Amino acid sequence: MKNGFRQSMAWLHTWTGLLVGWLLLLIFMAGTASYYREEISRWMRPELPRSSVSSEVAAERAISFLQHKAPQAESWNVTLPDPRNPAMRMFWRNPESMVKPPVEGEKRRRGGGRFGDATVDPASGEEVAARETRGGDFFYRLHFDLHYIPVLWARYLVGFCAMFMLVAIITGVITHKKIFKDFFTFRPEKGLRSWLDFHNVSAVMALPYHAMITYTGIVTLMFMYLPQGVSVAYPKDEDAFFSEAFARLADPAEPAAGSTPSLPIQQLLDSARAEWKGAQVSGFTVFHPGAANAVIDIYQRDGKRLSIDTPSLRYNAVTGALVEHSPVPGGATQTRGVMYGLHLARFADWGLRALFFLSGLVGCLMVASGVVLWAVKERPKHAKSGRIGFGLRLVDALNIGAVAGLPIAFAAYFWGNRLLPVQLAERADAEASVFFYAWGAALLAAFIWPKRMMWAWQLYLGAALFALIPLLNAFTTHAHLGVTLRNGDWVLAGFDLVMLAFGAMLAYCGLRMQRWQPALSAAEKKKRQMAAAAAASAQTAETAEASA
Structure with missing residues (x-):
């Protein structure tokens, strides 16, 4: 450490930024791309339909498809189309009795055959034969799972980098006492001074965003980083904590004997929208389809809500009776939901999403210019030694x-x-x-x-x-x-x-x-100026001799 508070902060700023700068750049770039992961996924599957239909028509087609494709499934989950993703995505969970052991030499399917999925054209109700790809979800997972690294270790590593980033932001503001004044100053073609100016400009231009996205990134995985409180308060049933903390609906009862047709899905969606004063539906999950006690959970679309935790309703799929609302979240749950929502920015319309994306690009420039700046500073020292x-x-x-x-x-x-x-x-x-x-x-x-x-x-x-x-x-x-x-x-x-x-x-x-x-x-x-002056003097002397 250096003597003096600001000097110590400068030293800390330099090394916290440099040690994790290259991994931070990957995290920032992948996270920035994730703001458009739906659009990226759509471009990467050009076979997907582009027609649009109403939510009611899409839901009816989804139910018909699942009744034919997975009639014995324990549950169906359907994500309805929206302006960013015109296709329907659905998953279902097969009973254990239907899971077949893998054939020797055959690669085991992801999920062991317990789960199924399909992408369906909402206009025709037919499955779309689109190419297999992770699309934009690859970047989303990459920015906190790092792909090849085991998930637990990757998230600890990303959290470590985020903490270093937060320290670098705070120490950077402390170190540059004229940082906001320097925001309006850029001196090109000045070597080290130009790199420092560019780093300052890119840091201050989106400083609130940088602080927000770093802090909320840590918050999203806070229960993994600090699990002790959950273990102490819920020593025998940690799942109960997450159900209470995240205001989730309780798990439905076991399926009852008997088979009863469910009500039309359109009637249940209309009832949900009426409960929510016209808010749109993002999707639904049917538990125990066809059973006498089948229930359906209907989820509200994110819309303009800051929190990631959106309301849901549970209906009796046979009688249409409203069984329960999702629990009203407490203050701590709402705070966590808003922090998470700010990080993901699902509430953003096209203009605000573009602003988040541009702020993320500025963050990439800030990190990149920071790691380059260190090399620019060090090069003259190495040049003196000749190696x-x-x-x-x-x-x-x-x-x-x-x-x-x-x-x-x-x-x-x-x-x-x-x-x-x-x-x-x-x-x-x-x-x-x-x-x-x-x-x-x-x-x-x-x-x-x-x-x-x-x-x-x-x-x-x-x-x-x-x-x-x-x-x-x-x-x-x-x-x-x-x-x-x-x-x-x-x-x-x-x-x-x-x-x-x-x-x-x-x-x-x-x-x-x-x-x-x-x-x-x-x-x-100075050396070049002296050489130029000596050359000029020699030329003057030669000219004088020639004149004589």
Whole structure:
């Protein structure tokens, strides 16, 4: 630590940011992409329908499909279409007696065959034969599960990084006593000063967002990080705590003998909307379909509600009687729900979601400029000794592999979606592998040659991969810009246009990096000035001799 409070905070700010900066950049980039995970998922499954029908019609088609597809299931869960996702997604749970043991040599199905799922066209009621992909959910899970790392360890690691990020934000404000004044100051072509200005601008531009998203990210997993209170208060039944804390409906009773037809789903949805004063329905779950005591839980759509915890109603599916409301949440539950809701931003309309997305991009720039700034500061010290030390070489390679290499991986993921065979087994895993293979190749190239031109090459490659995605889409699907712009399908058209924008931005960064010249140190400037003065004196002397 350094002497003095601000000096100590500067030291803490530097090292908390640098030690986890590259992983934080991955978390920030994947989390920022998650604001549009529904739109990404839709683009990555171009076979999905684009027609829209009413919730009642969609619900009736869903019930008919499930009665035919999974008549003996213990429960059905249906997510109704909405403007961001026009297809219906449904899951069901099979009884244990129907689960068949895997055939020797055959890969066991995810869920052991206990669960089934389908994507259905709400207009026709038929299952859609869409390509297998995780879509935008890959980025959502990546930003807190880190994919290949065991889930528990990954979430602890992400929480550790979030704590470091929170410390870096607080110490950054303390360290830069003129941080808000410096927000209006940017001095280009000034070497270290320019990087510091850019870091300050990107930090202050969305400072409230950075603090909010970091703190709420920790809150979302608070029960995993601090489980002791739950264990002490509920030593024998922790599930009871989560039911009470999250205001959930209790588990339904066991199925009763007998078979009774349920009421039309439209009648139950109309009743739910009346209870909620016209609020829309996001989906429903039917427990023990066809049984004499079948019940249906109907869920309210997020809408403008800040909290992630939305109300639900339970009806008797046979008589239509309202059985119970979801419990009224207490103050602590509402606070946690709002924190979680702020982090996910499901309440946001298109304009506010775009603002969250842009703030996330600014956060990526803040983290990237921070890790690069350390290398820019250290390089003159190493230049004096005449050799680049291991630490600086390592940071240079990680900076190139993360800041310039991650965009390559993101673009490669979308290329994999279009180029991998549609019927490929374990296709979703193969798409994820494309992401990590591309990132691994970028990191390896950066470690082999961590020079300035490697920055430019990787930025140019990322630019080309992003800019060519709309062209690739036109060659491989019928949902390209020529169609989507004409039909006013702004979800798919917007994706392609954003890819072009990212390509242009990366190309500009590559060009700047290619032409960039490091600023001269004071000693080097003085040395060159002395050499220039000596040369001028010599030339003057030669001119005088020639004149004589």
